[in-house]
Amino acid sequence: MPRIRITLEAALRHVDMSGRELERRTGVHRDTIGKYRHNEVRLISLDILERICDALGCGLSDLLSDTPEPDMPRSHAPAETVQRSPGTPSHTSIHEMTTAEFERWLDSRRRHV
Secondary structure: OOOEEEOHHHHHHHHOOOHHHHHHHHOOOHHHHHHHHOOOOOOOOHHHHHHHHHHHOOOHHHOEEEOOOOOOOOOOOOOOOOOOOOOOOOOOOHHHOOHHHHHHHHHHHHHHO
8 A cells, every 4th residue: 555645536625626627727638637536646747746736726735645554664764964955854865755845845946947
């Protein structure tokens, strides 16, 4: 069972929007919308998530949920100490970030584009 789940179906219900309307607003194909709605996507596109967030008027944390598996430990072995610039997360990979940290990282990437 995947640890990170896409909660698009709940977000669509919350704003009372159909998958067809989301397809129209985002330009994303209906089959792709369906995979995101039913949490069947394996490779997540940040571009698609950004378009969905814009169309729904929500943040990334409204579309993703992190549920740890009971037999998987949450902690990781300590990473090697690396000098980082101020404001840079101290994580070794994007997979260890919280949703809020990931949103801040994504916002900083948007400013550089």
